[in-house]
Amino acid sequence: MQTAAGALLARAIGVAMAAPKTPGPDYSAVLAKGVRGAVAKAVPALDGERLDGLMTELFGVADSAFAAVVAKDPPRRTIACKAGCAYCCHLYVQVTPLEAIHLARALRARGAEALAAVQERVAAAHRKTAGKDAEYRNLLAEPCPLLQDGQCSVYAERPFACRGANSADADACRRGMGRSSSVPLPTFVHQRNVYAAVENGAAHGLLDAGARPNVLELIAALHLALAHEDPLRAWQSGELDFEPARCREAGKRV
Numbered sequence: 010m011q012t013a014a015g016a017l018l019a020r021a022i023g024v025a026m027a028a029p030k031t032p033g034p035d036y037s038a039v040l041a042k043g044v045r046g047a048v049a050k051a052v053p054a055l056d057g058e059r060l061d062g063l064m065t066e067l068f069g070v071a072d073s074a075f076a077a078v079v080a081k082d083p084p085r086r087t088i089a090c091k092a093g094c095a096y097c098c099h100l101y102v103q104v105t106p107l108e109a110i111h112l113a114r115a116l117r118a119r120g121a122e123a124l125a126a127v128q129e130r131v132a133a134a135h136r137k138t139a140g141k142d143a144e145y146r147n148l149l150a151e152p153c154p155l156l157q158d159g160q161c162s163v164y165a166e167r168p169f170a171c172r173g174a175n176s177a178d179a180d181a182c183r184r185g186m187g188r189s190s191s192v193p194l195p196t197f198v199h200q201r202n203v204y205a206a207v208e209n210g211a212a213h214g215l216l217d218a219g220a221r222p223n224v225l226e227l228i229a230a231l232h233l234a235l236a237h238e239d240p241l242r243a244w245q246s247g248e249l250d251f252e253p254a255r256c257r258e259a260g261k262r263v
């Protein structure tokens with residue numbers, strides 16, 4: 010049986026494929042709208058299993074929509090991103106509560122020892138980054154606490170923002186680290202657009218379901234979520250309040 014998210018995928022791909030040579034101009038809006046509806050409907054009835062299923066489906070929706078768009082309009086330049094290249098893992102990352110809770114659940118499932126280690130890394134990073142904006146974070150260049158040996162330790166569960174980040178010039182990424190003024194990056198805009206559309210759809214679906222704040226800063230959100238044995242239940246009951254992790258950049262971008 011096709012789920013709500015599966016149905017929106019079919020529609021998004023249909024829009025993306027509508028034009029003969031290029032993706033349909035409004036594929037981002039269609040994708041975001043479909044995700045918004047699916048998330049708003051799913052949130053009131055979430056339990057842990059359903060949350061993990063929803064996230065898997067949303068990641069799949071985004072990946073499939075991206076593949077459909079790439080088939081129509083491939084990148085002009087080779088994307089330089091590869092395992093071990095992690096300049097973008099030193100920047101400000103925004104997430105929805107769904108992503109933060111899903112990540113916290115995945116990290117908890119790795120056992121007590123691994124959990125204690127990641128809690129320590131997150132707490133240390135949080136002490137340096139709490140309340141800081143994206144510009145300060147560019148200068149600080151603090152590595153994400155989920156980055157281990159130059160690789161993302163939660164790659165399959167990584168946030169939409171991380172999935173959309175890309176560059177055709179790793180040297181430009183390197184030169185941009187730790188600077189106050191931004192270095193222009195040649196990026197593949199469809200990759201950014203597709204994953205941002207799914208993230209924005211999820212964020213607005215959360216608002217429709219009454220969840221606030223709906224966009225958070227990753228490290229602060231993880232710091233809060235990892236303190237709870239069952240972060241989903243704690244969030245649903247109000248015991249886990251993401252307000253201190255509210256993304257101050259969201260109003261500028263979302």
Ligand code: SF4
Pocket residue numbers: 097098099102153154155156157160161162163164167168171
């Ligand atoms: S979650 Fe993974 S991909 Fe995203 S910033 Fe952290 S280490 Fe990098």
